[in-house]
Amino acid sequence: MKFDNLFVFGCSFTKDNYQKTWADLVAQYYNLTLHNCAERGAGADFLVSRLLIEKIDPNNSLVMIMWPSADRFDLWADSTVPHLQADVDYASWVDGKKSKFVDYYGNYSREVGFNLNGSVPRGYKNQYYKYFYNSTQCIHNWYVNVITAQLYLAAKNIKFIMSSAFPLKNPIHYHHDSFVIVPEIYNKIDLNCFVEGSVDEGFFNYCKNKNLSFFNSHHPDTQSHRHFVDNVLNSEIQAKLFNR
Numbered sequence: 001m002k003f004d005n006l007f008v009f010g011c012s013f014t015k016d017n018y019q020k021t022w023a024d025l026v027a028q029y030y031n032l033t034l035h036n037c038a039e040r041g042a043g044a045d046f047l048v049s050r051l052l053i054e055k056i057d058p059n060n061s062l063v064m065i066m067w068p069s070a071d072r073f074d075l076w077a078d079s080t081v082p083h084l085q086a087d088v089d090y091a092s093w094v095d096g097k098k099s100k101f102v103d104y105y106g107n108y109s110r111e112v113g114f115n116l117n118g119s120v121p122r123g124y125k126n127q128y129y130k131y132f133y134n135s136t137q138c139i140h141n142w143y144v145n146v147i148t149a150q151l152y153l154a155a156k157n158i159k160f161i162m163s164s165a166f167p168l169k170n171p172i173h174y175h176h177d178s179f180v181i182v183p184e185i186y187n188k189i190d191l192n193c194f195v196e197g198s199v200d201e202g203f204f205n206y207c208k209n210k211n212l213s214f215f216n217s218h219h220p221d222t223q224s225h226r227h228f229v230d231n232v233l234n235s236e237i238q239a240k241l242f243n244r
Contacts, residue, residue: 002241003032003060003061003062003159003240003241004032004033004060004061005032005033005035005056005057005060005061005062006023006026006027006030006032006033006034006035006061006062006064007035007037007054007056007061007062007063007064008023008034008035008036008037008038008063008064008065008066009037009038009047009050009051009063009064009065009066010023010038010042010047010065010066010067010068010165011038011039011040011041011042011043011047011066011068011072011118011165012038012039012040012041012092012118012218012219013066013068013165013203013204013219013220014036014038014066015036015038015039015040016040016215016219017040017093017095017096018096018215019215019219019221019222020222020225021222021225022066022203022225022226022228022229022233023036023038023064025222025225025226025229026064026229026233026237029229030237030241032062035054037050037051037054037106038066039092039094039102039106039116040092040093040094040116040118041072041091041092041094041116041117041118042068042072042074042114042116043068043069043070043072043073043074043116043118044067044068044070044072044141044142044145044146045074045141045145046074046102046114046116047065047067047068047145047149048145048148048149049104050104050106051063051065051149051152051153052152053104053105056156056158058156058157058158058159061158061159062159062160062161062237062240062241063153063158063159063160063161064160064161064162064163064233064237065149065160065161065162065163066162066163066164066165066203067142067146067162067163067164067165067171068118068165069118069119069165069166069171069172069173069174070135070138070139070141070142070166070171070172071119071133071135071138071172071173071174071175072118072119072138073125073128073133074114074115074116075087075114075115075124075125075128076113076114076115077101077112077113077114077115078111078112078113079111079112083124084115084124085111085112087115087122087123087124088100088101088110088115089123090115090117090122090123090125091115091116091117092116092117092118094108094116095108098110100113101113101114101115101116102114102116118173119173119174119175120174129175133175134177134179135172135175135176135177135178135179136178136179136180138172138175139170139171139172139179139181140181140182140185142171143185143186143188143189144185146162146189147185147188147189149162150162150189150190150193159240160193160240161193161195161233161236161237161240162193162194162195162198163194163195163198163202163203163232163233164194164198164202164203165202165203165204166202166203166204166205167198167199167200167201167202167205168186168189168191168194168198168199168200168202169181169199169200171202173204195232195233195236196232197232203220203228204220206228206232207220207224207227207228210227212224212227
């Protein structure tokens with residue numbers, strides 16, 4: 001089976017306005033048309049919404065997802081909550097130029113959409129992380145999103161490959177506290193859909209553990225993305241593209 005399109009979902013590890021990521025490299029290497037539906041600072045809630053909205057032809061498309069960390073809260077802002085609209089300057093630079101919101105369809109504006117700024121407790125998100133955040137709930141909401149995406153893609157007969165920015169057993173980046181994994185939820189994840197190393201390591205720690213180079217303290221650079229493609233992603237991609 002040969003695909004023409006590559007649909008990718010994730011955060012700035014997947015779509016970076018300042019360097020090429022694994023998604024760009026995979027599309028270039030296999031000569032696929034890239035549809036990059038990731039956004040800088042995105043969490044799992046936004047990711048699944050974009051996945052459900054995107055029109056993907058299962059006959060000529062491969063989907064690849066790199067799940068962001070679980071300690072992210074995708075906060076929606078519109079005219080019904082003007083105080084959240086005023087928080088726009090705390091949003092990520094999704095276009096690489098200025099802080100903006102992004103809506104369900106990937107459109108940018110400073111009036112309406114998700115305030116995606118990763119796990120950083122800026123603006124009104126300070127209140128969330130101070131009074132409401134806990135790792136157990138975030139991790140299990142994250143697992144539910146992973147399961148939802150897997151069930152949806154399988155139901156639509158869409159070929160897909162998953163990886164994770166951080167290990168599936170502890171997908172937290174910054175906001176660590178004690179947590180309990182509910183096995184009845186975790187065990188419903190199809191781990192066969194994930195690339196090697198996803199359970200205990202993830203992309204970020206993979207790069208750290210191998211002493212690969214970083215663009216900044218938060219982001220592995222393009223050469224590290226290339227190493228991940230060559231040594232981790234390629235075998236899964238070839239199996240999906242060529243039925244090897």
